[in-house]
Amino acid sequence: MSAIAPDLAGLLARRVASAGPALMRAGAAGAAGVIPLTYGFPDPGSFPVAEVTEATRAALAARPGDALQYGPIAGAVPLLELLVAKLAGEGIRATPENLLVTAGGSQGIDIVTHLVIDPGDAMLVEAPTFIGALQTFRNAEARIFEVPLDPHGLDVDALESRLASLAADGIRPKLLYTIPTFQNPAGVTLSAERRPRLVELARRHRFLILEDDAYSELRFDGEPLPSLYSLDPEGHVVQVRTFSKILAAGLRLGYVVAPAVLHSRLLQLKVDVGTSPFGSHVAATYASDGASLTGRLDAHIVRLRAIYRERRDAMMGALEEFAPDGVTWTVPSGGFFTWVTLPAGLDAVELLPAARAAGVDYIPGPSYFAAGGGSRHVRLAFSFLPPTDLIEGVRRLMGVVAQVRR
Numbered sequence: 001m002s003a004i005a006p007d008l009a010g011l012l013a014r015r016v017a018s019a020g021p022a023l024m025r026a027g028a029a030g031a032a033g034v035i036p037l038t039y040g041f042p043d044p045g046s047f048p049v050a051e052v053t054e055a056t057r058a059a060l061a062a063r064p065g066d067a068l069q070y071g072p073i074a075g076a077v078p079l080l081e082l083l084v085a086k087l088a089g090e091g092i093r094a095t096p097e098n099l100l101v102t103a104g105g106s107q108g109i110d111i112v113t114h115l116v117i118d119p120g121d122a123m124l125v126e127a128p129t130f131i132g133a134l135q136t137f138r139n140a141e142a143r144i145f146e147v148p149l150d151p152h153g154l155d156v157d158a159l160e161s162r163l164a165s166l167a168a169d170g171i172r173p174k175l176l177y178t179i180p181t182f183q184n185p186a187g188v189t190l191s192a193e194r195r196p197r198l199v200e201l202a203r204r205h206r207f208l209i210l211e212d213d214a215y216s217e218l219r220f221d222g223e224p225l226p227s228l229y230s231l232d233p234e235g236h237v238v239q240v241r242t243f244s245k246i247l248a249a250g251l252r253l254g255y256v257v258a259p260a261v262l263h264s265r266l267l268q269l270k271v272d273v274g275t276s277p278f279g280s281h282v283a284a285t286y287a288s289d290g291a292s293l294t295g296r297l298d299a300h301i302v303r304l305r306a307i308y309r310e311r312r313d314a315m316m317g318a319l320e321e322f323a324p325d326g327v328t329w330t331v332p333s334g335g336f337f338t339w340v341t342l343p344a345g346l347d348a349v350e351l352l353p354a355a356r357a358a359g360v361d362y363i364p365g366p367s368y369f370a371a372g373g374g375s376r377h378v379r380l381a382f383s384f385l386p387p388t389d390l391i392e393g394v395r396r397l398m399g400v401v402a403q404v405r406r
């Protein structure tokens, strides 16, 4: 190919050379007999199949010409109405001028990235961060700089120092990508005290915050915290959200909540003649209980919290029971993941073949870092499997850790 299309070959080399690990290409199940603690797939048993079937029939009966036709790029009207109501319930006063329905949170991340980043532009990410987002930033050829996390989320002091040192080198990041609540992969949450400080830094240093809020609805303990977007709704924050974790990942529905001033530009970047009008009409029909536009979805989310809380507790209990000395982990108050740190001297990449041979799989830490490192870490997902499998998976993994340590 290089002989006939040298430019294309160069482009492919740049993009593919920096590709991260295959993201969910293999699906969640993995090899036979191996317990996958790998992907953040929702609990398949939680999908409300009967209600979605009924909502599909009802949506097709009520609005066949809308559900089966191309749709508005910003989103199908009933879904936008649902979102306005849902956000109002969270204290966010959004109008359709703030909203863009997307193909999952993933497309939201992609569009916002392309709104802001030209090849070579600097941006900031948490270390560690979501693999899919890292891949998007690499595709956009961003220069990615990392900011560490601690148990209270993004280390805002470290961010401030990082901004100062970058400024001294003449570099001004245009975007910061953060998952403040129940972070993927670390399971930590940005403290209430740090949230306004982070927004203030964005104002002062004039970067846009891309707030990925995939998990905040799945809270098991404690009170909800204000989203970064709610702290600066017409300012420096764009929020990306998803129906994947609260209804069905297969719908491929998410949305962007953005300052109105960015809306027309975001619309221009979204070249798709509407995000699944069919799925959107089904989701909006499903979500309403007749009395409230979000009533049935809200009740479903309450059930999901109980399911995932039980799984979180099972995984935490198993770690307490089986982890040898020197292993530590985060205790998430919501979401899908815990972040395990292996004892000094152990390497999660080197450990993986032995873990698979022992019948358990995971994603090692380095995949979640823009600049490598993190080899003592393991992300464990507690979302996909029932408690008995989670406990057995952790038992197997910790057995391997204990054996290697000896």
Ligand SMILES: Cc1ncc(COP(=O)(O)O)c(C=O)c1O
Pocket (backbone or CB within 6 Å): 040, 103, 104, 105, 106, 107, 130, 132, 179, 184, 212, 214, 241, 242, 243, 244, 249, 253, 254
């Ligand atoms: C932090 C985070 N953001 C975004 C996504 C993307 O999800 P989707 O495209 O299914 O909405 C995920 C999925 O795992 C995630 O963990």
